[in-house]
Amino acid sequence: xxxxxxxxxxxxxxxxxxxxxxxxxxxxxxxxxxxxxxxxxxxxxxxxxxxxxxxxxxxxxxxxxxxxxxxxxxxxxxxxxxxxxxxxxxxxxxxxxxxxxxxxxxxxxxxxxxxxxxxxxxxxxxxxxxxxxxxxxx
Amino acid sequence: xxxxxxxxxxxxxxxxxxxxxxxxxxxxxxxxxxxxxxxxxxxxxxxxxxxxxxxxxxxxxxxxxxxxxxxxxxxxxxxxxxxxxxxxxxxxxxxxxxxxxxxxxxxxxxxxxxxxxxxxxxxxxxxxxxxxxxxxxxxxxxxxxxxxxxxxxxxxxxxxxxxxxxxxxxxxxxxxxxxxxxxxxxxxxxxxxxxxxxxxxxxxxxxxxxxxxxxxxxxxxxxxxxxxxxxxxxxxxxxxxxxxxxxxxxxxxxxxxxxxxxxxxxxxxxxxxxxxxxxxxxxxxxxxxxxxxxxxx
Numbered sequence: 001x002x003x004x005x006x007x008x009x010x011x012x013x014x015x016x017x018x019x020x021x022x023x024x025x026x027x028x029x030x031x032x033x034x035x036x037x038x039x040x041x042x043x044x045x046x047x048x049x050x051x052x053x054x055x056x057x058x059x060x061x062x063x064x065x066x067x068x069x070x071x072x073x074x075x076x077x078x079x080x081x082x083x084x085x086x087x088x089x090x091x092x093x094x095x096x097x098x099x100x101x102x103x104x105x106x107x108x109x110x111x112x113x114x115x116x117x118x119x120x121x122x123x124x125x126x127x128x129x130x131x132x133x134x135x136x137x138x
Numbered sequence: 139x140x141x142x143x144x145x146x147x148x149x150x151x152x153x154x155x156x157x158x159x160x161x162x163x164x165x166x167x168x169x170x171x172x173x174x175x176x177x178x179x180x181x182x183x184x185x186x187x188x189x190x191x192x193x194x195x196x197x198x199x200x201x202x203x204x205x206x207x208x209x210x211x212x213x214x215x216x217x218x219x220x221x222x223x224x225x226x227x228x229x230x231x232x233x234x235x236x237x238x239x240x241x242x243x244x245x246x247x248x249x250x251x252x253x254x255x256x257x258x259x260x261x262x263x264x265x266x267x268x269x270x271x272x273x274x275x276x277x278x279x280x281x282x283x284x285x286x287x288x289x290x291x292x293x294x295x296x297x298x299x300x301x302x303x304x305x306x307x308x309x310x311x312x313x314x315x316x317x318x319x320x321x322x323x324x325x326x327x328x329x330x331x332x333x334x335x336x337x338x339x340x341x342x343x344x345x346x347x348x349x350x351x352x353x354x355x356x357x358x359x360x361x362x363x364x365x366x367x368x369x370x371x372x373x374x375x376x377x378x379x380x381x382x383x384x385x386x387x388x389x390x391x392x393x394x395x396x397x398x399x400x401x402x403x404x405x406x407x408x409x410x411x412x413x414x415x416x417x418x419x420x421x422x423x424x425x426x427x428x429x430x431x432x433x434x435x
Contacts, residue, residue: 045295048334059332060391063225063260094260096294101339 033105038113041106045098046071046114054117062094072117084111173282173317178206178216178248179408181358181375184257185242186235187224190395191380198405199242199378201424206246206407213409214281216246219358219375220255220291220323222271227261236270251278251287255323255358259292267292275301277308283412284312288322288343295324296338309346317412318353325357327368330385335360344369354410354417360385361393362404363421363430373419376406381427403427 031037042054049068051057056070074080089099089107099107180202187195206213223235236258243250254274258267264274274289275297286305290297297305312318320326326340337343347353347370355372361382364374380393381404397403402424411418423430 044331045338048332059389060334063257064227091294096296098294100293100298101296 031105033108033112035109035112035116037106038109038111038116041102041110042113045102046110054114064094068094071114072119074114074118081111081115084114088114173412174414175215175281175283175412176209176211176213177319177410177412178209178213178246179219179356179373179375179410180216180378181219181407182221182255182361182377182379183218183239184221184224184377184379185239186226186231187379191393192396192401194401195379198402198424201402202378202405202407203242203246205422205424209409213248215285216243216248216250217285217319217321217356218243218250218252219321219356220253221257221358221379222252222255222267223258225257225260229262229266232261232266233270236266240270249280251276251285251321253287253321253323254289254292256291259289264289264292275304281412283317283319286318286320288320288326290322290324290326290337290340294338295334295336297340297343302339302342305343306346312350314349316350316352318347318350319410319412320347320353320355322355322357324359325366325372325374326355327366327372329360329364329366332389333385333391335385341369352412352415352417356410363408365419371417373408373410375408376404376421376423378405378407381405400425 046054048059049062050071051059054071056067058067061067074084085107087095088110089097089102089104091097091099098110102110183199184192184195185199192198206216222239223232226232226235243252252271254264254267254271258264258271259274268274273287274292276287278285278287286308288297288305289301320343322337322343324337325335326337326343328340329335350370353370355370356375357372358375358377360374361377361380362374362384363376366372380396382391382393404423404427405425406421406423409420409422411420421430
């Protein structure tokens with residue numbers, strides 16, 4: 001290969017470098033809130049302080065030596081879900097404002113899971129419930 | 139006459155160079171070899187604690203201070219990875235404890251930087267900590283080393299969005315060959331989530347510091363020496379207060395009463411040296427736990 005043809009080949013590569021990229025894929029549509037996602041988030045963010053079953057049997061105590069409150073009594077009333085969404089998203093006291101790092105959908109999923117921990121809330125009630133909506137959060 | 143390289147020879151040579159560097163553990167992006175820094179890594183004083191885990195926490199702290207004074211060469215810097223005080227709901231008591239700890243740290247006779255632990259921030263989200271000790275998060279430069287203090291406790295077990303935006307901006311200003319020391323209270327990696335030994339969005343921090351080959355992540359919170367390579371070398375500081383169990387065997391996290399025969403077992407500090415282009419670490423125990431080699435640097 002002569003020097004001229006080598007230079008020509010190098011120029012051709014440079015002209016097309018970087019190669020044209022594929023158009024970006026459309027962002028996936030956000031999934032609906034789900035108890036499954038809520039369970040995953042609960043085990044990541046809530047379990048240590050509120051206990052594996054949400055009954056206040058904490059694995060670690062708060063810095064003041066007290067246990068975080070149980071959560072398994074919060075569902076079952078019409079106003080429980082908005083209050084759960086507010087408490088998780090905005091926090092208060094020693095409770096972090098998870099809305100700082102979780103999306104509204106994740107907070108809805110978490111609230112659904114926490115509500116499901118209530119022994120008094122039967123499966124049929126939950127199945128019929130439309131659950132929280134984005135508009136009901138904040 | 140200079141030898142001409144064929145394309146095959148050139149590509150082969152390049153591949154050999156990259157493979158040799160990788161196999162030998164040589165970072166492809168070399169960090170700055172210049173500069174040296176000796177840092178004392180302190181953690182978890184829990185100043186103000188009264189109870190069975192440590193019946194004489196002031197004496198333990200004094201013993202650590204004496205050991206630091208005897209170090210040779212002298213450290214350039216002390217870093218404290220949180221829980222300077224025992225949490226209290228009383229604002230005046232919180233202020234008093236933080237003020238006392240600040241005076242103790244000033245007595246070390248060297249620059250020091252601290253990050254808040256959840257005990258320091260309890261009750262006011264870290265306001266008193268900021269007023270007495272310093273900002274919740276910051277970027278400092280000493281001895282050619284970039285020091286980042288992070289807050290992964292005061293808003294929850296995570297870095298809040300404002301802090302992450304600040305961090306992203308600060309990290310962008312650094313050259314690729316920068317030497318980086320990152321301080322936090324809780325580990326940035328999921329060491330043991332059931333005991334809150336993690337940072338919810340710690341993976342973002344590792345991503346931001348990924349391009350630096352010379353970096354160390356120092357943390358506290360777990361009250362025992364532990365090193366883990368995840369996004370770089372992570373090192374837990376020794377407590378001056380009381381040791382905690384290893385994660386796993388116990389369901390609940392609980393310290394144990396201080397023993398009469400080995401009251402200072404597991405307490406101490408660590409020394410981190412940056413020299414000749416690499417980090418070296420040594421643990422200094424007041425009394426090493428069984429099976430542990432305490433090193434006197």
